[in-house]
Amino acid sequence: MGDRRVKPSLPEGRYFFSGNEAVAEGALSAGCRFYGGYPITPSSEIMERMAARLPEFDGVFIQMEDEIASIASVIGASWAGAKAMTATSGPGFSLMQEGIGYAAFTEAPCVVVDIQRAGPSTGQATKVGSGDLMQAKWGSHGDYLPIALSPWSVQEMFDLTIRAFNLAERFRTPVFLMGEEATAHLRESIRVPGEIAVSERNRGEGPPFGTDEPDGVPPMPVFGDGRKLLVTGSTHDQEGFRKTDDPETHRRLVERLHKKILNHQDEIIQTEAYHLKGAEVGIIAYGFTARSALFAVQRLRKAGVAAGLLRLQTLWPFPYDVVESLTRSLKHCLTFEMNMGQISGEIQKVCRCPLHVTTQVNGTIISPATMETKVREVLS
Numbered sequence: 001m002g003d004r005r006v007k008p009s010l011p012e013g014r015y016f017f018s019g020n021e022a023v024a025e026g027a028l029s030a031g032c033r034f035y036g037g038y039p040i041t042p043s044s045e046i047m048e049r050m051a052a053r054l055p056e057f058d059g060v061f062i063q064m065e066d067e068i069a070s071i072a073s074v075i076g077a078s079w080a081g082a083k084a085m086t087a088t089s090g091p092g093f094s095l096m097q098e099g100i101g102y103a104a105f106t107e108a109p110c111v112v113v114d115i116q117r118a119g120p121s122t123g124q125a126t127k128v129g130s131g132d133l134m135q136a137k138w139g140s141h142g143d144y145l146p147i148a149l150s151p152w153s154v155q156e157m158f159d160l161t162i163r164a165f166n167l168a169e170r171f172r173t174p175v176f177l178m179g180e181e182a183t184a185h186l187r188e189s190i191r192v193p194g195e196i197a198v199s200e201r202n203r204g205e206g207p208p209f210g211t212d213e214p215d216g217v218p219p220m221p222v223f224g225d226g227r228k229l230l231v232t233g234s235t236h237d238q239e240g241f242r243k244t245d246d247p248e249t250h251r252r253l254v255e256r257l258h259k260k261i262l263n264h265q266d267e268i269i270q271t272e273a274y275h276l277k278g279a280e281v282g283i284i285a286y287g288f289t290a291r292s293a294l295f296a297v298q299r300l301r302k303a304g305v306a307a308g309l310l311r312l313q314t315l316w317p318f319p320y321d322v323v324e325s326l327t328r329s330l331k332h333c334l335t336f337e338m339n340m341g342q343i344s345g346e347i348q349k350v351c352r353c354p355l356h357v358t359t360q361v362n363g364t365i366i367s368p369a370t371m372e373t374k375v376r377e378v379l380s
Contacts (some may be wrong), residue, residue, distance in 0.1 A: 007195060016188070020049070020115070020184045021049055022157040022158040023161050026159065033082045035062070035085055036071075043087045043113065068099065071099030075102065078103075083168075089117050107257070109168035109173060110175075111175050119131050128180050131338070142254075147167050147171070147316060148316040149176070150286040150312060152287055153186075157184070170217070171264070207239055211256075269314045270313040273310055275297055278306060279306050281308075285309065289365070289366050290309065292336070294309055295368040320350045327350070334357075336371055338366060
């Protein structure tokens, strides 16, 4: 994916960054030139770095009065032609949900980084969690389909931020980077390449809210291009005119918004397989937890246990086909989540072998030893 090759925000080489710092540099590399946000633990370092770095790229940083205003400013900047983003954590993500639904319905490309902490409510503000995944899918009302990515390393905090912007521009939709406190505050060496591929939005002719293709993405003119733009969160036709009393207009619009994601899942969904060839027991994991899972699988393999790992880089749309295909060949499938089983429920829908779910919600990461013990219990 990517329409053109550009130089990233930093010279090619290796850097020692935290995950939050890597997000900021990934955003700048992808062409982000607007950040509207409000500080909240454990995402605040993203905001701090963007505030310092955006002026170097003739970009705009605004600290808003709250997260509601933050997402509103990001949508406005997107319609003004900028690649725009914000970052937050659970309570702020909750406040953004109405705006996220507006962005989805008006097809405003933007990136929202959610650095998850242990909730609900204020919870453990400085501790790790993965409890916002269903919120990313269902947080705003009505029928819409988000894209949500799950990084497991500082390198991927950089790489998947770039990918989030590319997906947002390609499909004219909000894209979520679902990080976690552990990855955000982890420090690792990352490699910044000499060039990266970036996608640019189609600002061509044609109706801004419709296309002849039922699963297509319409062009997106911006304010200042000379077009007479109508942008509304009410039901609208291809030109943006409100049609709130027209059932057919609403059906056609909502179905197209779904199809432009569902019919391009092969382009969106990414997973990684480790030691799954010939595996009898498989772990399905994502985010920071997948790091523990890979270590556990490697130790089990050395001990003669035929274990493997499927890592989910894309959470929404969910890779149902990949999970179903894998579990047909397994004797047992295990999941480990720093929530009460939010993704395990999706796996259960298509799992073709016994599924064993382990949850942990105490604000700490799940250790490889915990996973090894559980695998041995299942096999015994």
